[in-house]
Amino acid sequence: MTHTHVAAYPLSPPVRDRPQVAHPPAPGLQLLRFAAVMAMLLAAAAFLQSSFLTVSDIMITGTSRVSTDDILARSGLRVGQRLVTVDAARVVEHLTQHPWVAAARLDVSPAGRVIIRIQERVPYAALPYRDGHLLLDQTGVALAVVHGTPPVPVVVADGPALRWVRIGDRIPSASLLDAMRVLAALPEGEVTRGLRLRVDRAGSVMLTTVDDVTVLLGAPPGLIGRIVSLPQVLSAIRRQGLGVRYVDLRFAGSVILKQGAPPSRGGVRH
DSSP states (O other): OOOOOOOOOOOOOGGSSSSSOOOOOOOHHHHHHHHHHHHHHHHHHHHHTTTSBBBOOOEEOOSSOOHHHHHHHTOOOOTSBBGGOHHHHHHHHTTSSSTTTEEEEEOOTTTTTEEEEEEEEEOEEEEETTTTTEEEEETTTTEEEOOOOOOOOOOEEEESSOOOTTSSSOOOHHHHHHHHHHHEEEEEEEESOOEEEEEEOOOOOEEEESSSSSEESSSSSSSSHHHHHHHHHHHHHHTOOOOEEEEESSSOOEEEESSSOOOOSSOOOO
């Protein structure tokens, strides 16, 4: 018997198993797709510019001292105006020109609601000025002139007299800023209406409490440490009813108590 050997060769894969070769779309199809995308973009831009997107509602938050009517008038916004005309940066610039407005922000929704968020300045101290007092925020910005007893502590900073102050401006006084920093370091329970604090040209600090106890705190070196001891000293004086009207804390490690009026420079004059 004769055996015949047949060489084996790999068979070509079926047509359906062959990898598909991607063919680039015809130039005409590419142009058609590009035209469709551009048409959609132009339509979207036209819609944004149309009268369909308008300010539907204006809400103002964060105000307690400034009227919402004043805020709305300063913003220049109105219901019905096109959203595309709302310039948030310009609105914020106008609003922060108000003396009582520390910061402002606009939130604008695609539905047309505009929220104006206001952060107001808070009266922190009062500075004697002419026949009244200037209300100041913690950074020394003049907020208003009040007459009678101010609702916040009174600070006096020795130096040139204030001839003229524009409401909304920051008082240009280094001594005043020193006084504000001292006020911020005082025990929270003492910082209230009726407190009087004075800083002289050398930076020496003196205060008179609501119950008319005058305290000499002295010069800046070591001042914070003396302020820390203040609550304990005042608490002991009040608890024991000693009738002390004058406390000297200027000297490290000692507390000098005196009854009656302090020396001639002991009171805070304004």
